[in-house]
Amino acid sequence: MNTRINIGPVHPSTHGVLRLVADIDGDTVLNVEPHIGFLHRGVEKLVENRMYMQSPTYMEKLDYAAPMSYDELYVATVEKAMGVEIKERAQWVRVVLLELQRIASHLLWLGTTANDLGQFFTLFMWTMKDRDIILRLLERASGARMFYMNMRIGGLVQDLPPGFGESAQEVLDYLEKRVKKYEAYLERNPVFVGRTRGVGILNREDAISLGVTGPVLRASGVDYDTRKYNAYYVYGKLSFRPQTRSEGDVFARYKVRMLEMGESIRLVREALDRMPDGDAVGMPVRLITPGAKNREARASRETPRGEGIMYMIADPQKPYRLAIRSPTFVNLAALQHIAKDCRMADVFAILGSLDIVMGDADK
Amino acid sequence: MKTERKELLDSLRGLYSKGYTYLVKIYAIDYVKTLNAIYVVRNLEEMKEEALEVELDPADAWVPSVMRIYKAADWYEREMQEMFAIVIRDRDAERLLLEKWNGTAAPLRKNFAWSEPYEKMG
Numbered sequence: 001m002n003t004r005i006n007i008g009p010v011h012p013s014t015h016g017v018l019r020l021v022a023d024i025d026g027d028t029v030l031n032v033e034p035h036i037g038f039l040h041r042g043v044e045k046l047v048e049n050r051m052y053m054q055s056p057t058y059m060e061k062l063d064y065a066a067p068m069s070y071d072e073l074y075v076a077t078v079e080k081a082m083g084v085e086i087k088e089r090a091q092w093v094r095v096v097l098l099e100l101q102r103i104a105s106h107l108l109w110l111g112t113t114a115n116d117l118g119q120f121f122t123l124f125m126w127t128m129k130d131r132d133i134i135l136r137l138l139e140r141a142s143g144a145r146m147f148y149m150n151m152r153i154g155g156l157v158q159d160l161p162p163g164f165g166e167s168a169q170e171v172l173d174y175l176e177k178r179v180k181k182y183e184a185y186l187e188r189n190p191v192f193v194g195r196t197r198g199v200g201i202l203n204r205e206d207a208i209s210l211g212v213t214g215p216v217l218r219a220s221g222v223d224y225d226t227r228k229y230n231a232y233y234v235y236g237k238l239s240f241r242p243q244t245r246s247e248g249d250v251f252a253r254y255k256v257r258m259l260e261m262g263e264s265i266r267l268v269r270e271a272l273d274r275m276p277d278g279d280a281v282g283m284p285v286r287l288i289t290p291g292a293k294n295r296e297a298r299a300s301r302e303t304p305r306g307e308g309i310m311y312m313i314a315d316p317q318k319p320y321r322l323a324i325r326s327p328t329f330v331n332l333a334a335l336q337h338i339a340k341d342c343r344m345a346d347v348f349a350i351l352g353s354l355d356i357v358m359g360d361a362d363k
Numbered sequence: 364m365k366t367e368r369k370e371l372l373d374s375l376r377g378l379y380s381k382g383y384t385y386l387v388k389i390y391a392i393d394y395v396k397t398l399n400a401i402y403v404v405r406n407l408e409e410m411k412e413e414a415l416e417v418e419l420d421p422a423d424a425w426v427p428s429v430m431r432i433y434k435a436a437d438w439y440e441r442e443m444q445e446m447f448a449i450v451i452r453d454r455d456a457e458r459l460l461l462e463k464w465n466g467t468a469a470p471l472r473k474n475f476a477w478s479e480p481y482e483k484m485g
Contacts, residue, residue, distance in 0.1 A: 036460065036461065037460060037461035040461045042470060044446075044471060045470055045471055045475075045477065208384050208385050208407065209384065209433065209434045209435065210434055210435050211386045211387070211433070211434075211435025222407060224407055229410045230410075309387065309388065311388070311390060311401075313392060320392075321392045321393070323388070323390035323392075325387065325388040325390075329438065330435065330438075333435070333437060333438040337434075362461060363461075
């Protein structure tokens with residue numbers, strides 16, 4: 001007999017205001033349909049009615065678990081529209097900040113997902129504590145704690161404070177040990193392994209046809225990372241390898257993110273070592289206006305959740321149109337396909353492995 | 364790359380057969396005189412991207428569904444229908460995606476009365 005059950009919109013495992021309607025037969029899921037839009041704020045419309053530098057504050061609230069990535073994506077789009085060169089040092093600093101942001105976001109994901117998978121609050125407390133150390137670093141670099149914003153057209157709002165490099169190296173040494181500890185803790189845990197290995201398999205063909213992105217795509221064996229194939233800033237000069245797995249299950253998605261944290265730690269170290277001196281501060285706000293009318297610009301960035309892209313039609317004063325391709329939106333759309341025919345309890349394992357942020361999906 | 368509405372499906376099928384199997388995004392731009400729907404597809408082997416642009420008459424805005432070619436088009440099409448009132452033909456007309464309007468309002472079109480109270484928006 002089929003039963004329809006409703007999960008959310010307020011539920012601890014949906015990571016925000018997401019409503020799932022699941023049709024189940026016994027314990028087998030026949031169909032699960034995500035209902036989104038509870039956090040829809042119409043950011044694309046709001047942006048059309050504001051000056052260029054009034055909008056980053058909306059962008060960072062799209063993905064509130066990785067505000068700096070979106071902030072940077074928007075600023076990069078405006079830079080493309082204006083044809084501005086980014087200062088050399090600013091490019092290195094941006095890479096450092098973005099990779100620190102990626103580690104912080106993955107740590108938050110790890111804690112919440114492990115919580116869903118029966119590890120309860122131990123790991124969550126550990127990862128939140130570690131994430132806080134990174135947030136403190138980002139706070140020093142930007143002056144804000146929750147929505148740390150340090151991107152401005154052509155460079156940064158402010159250069160890194162004195163002693164940032166040394167503190168960051170200490171933090172990275174600490175995090176490297178911690179990430180290894182988490183891996184050892186989880187991968188020897190029969191509950192975690194049992195609930196992730198072979199669960200929610202998404203094969204390569206389906207991953208491409210469903211258009212998933214980021215770690216979800218790479219866990220299905222597609223070697224696509226914007227940092228590598230569409231390299232921006234100084235990623236081309238750094239020794240960076242995209243992390244992929246071929247299994248396509250929940251465990252593979254977990255493993256890709258863990259490996260990415262290690263890769264980010266290496267990237268930040270290398271960038272801090274090789275960072276040139278010089279000026280990194282961007283242009284004054286009053287100068288920000290892309291001269292021509294209807295100028296098209298596009299920027300694509302590897303945010304922690306996947307490839308975020310912004311398409312902008314720029315007018316002299318305001319954006320005429322800004323279309324945002326948000327990674328959570330495409331990954332969440334694939335849930336219906338992945339969760340078909342799995343067990344009811346696995347829906348949350350799969351949902352957790354997609355790393356969703358509802359602000360990002362709803363826009 | 365500009366294309367006509369009646370050639371859209373054939374053009375996309377052609378691109379698909381050339382290896383453009385990954386749909387990146389479907390979005391629309393309201394130029395007031397025309398309403399443009401844009402389909403961005405990517406070839407993951409050669410790392411190339413193509414964008415197909417279809418010009419539509421705002422008074423008669425519809426496009427055929429491309430879901431039979433790209434499964435990923437599902438949510439993008441629903442979002443476009445909701446935000447631009449571009450009707451998607453040849454697919455099951457499911458509920459809208461985000462705001463659940465009654466289907467006549469088009470929040471991202473330029474003539475949208477966004478300072479009106481919610482009840483009057485449509």
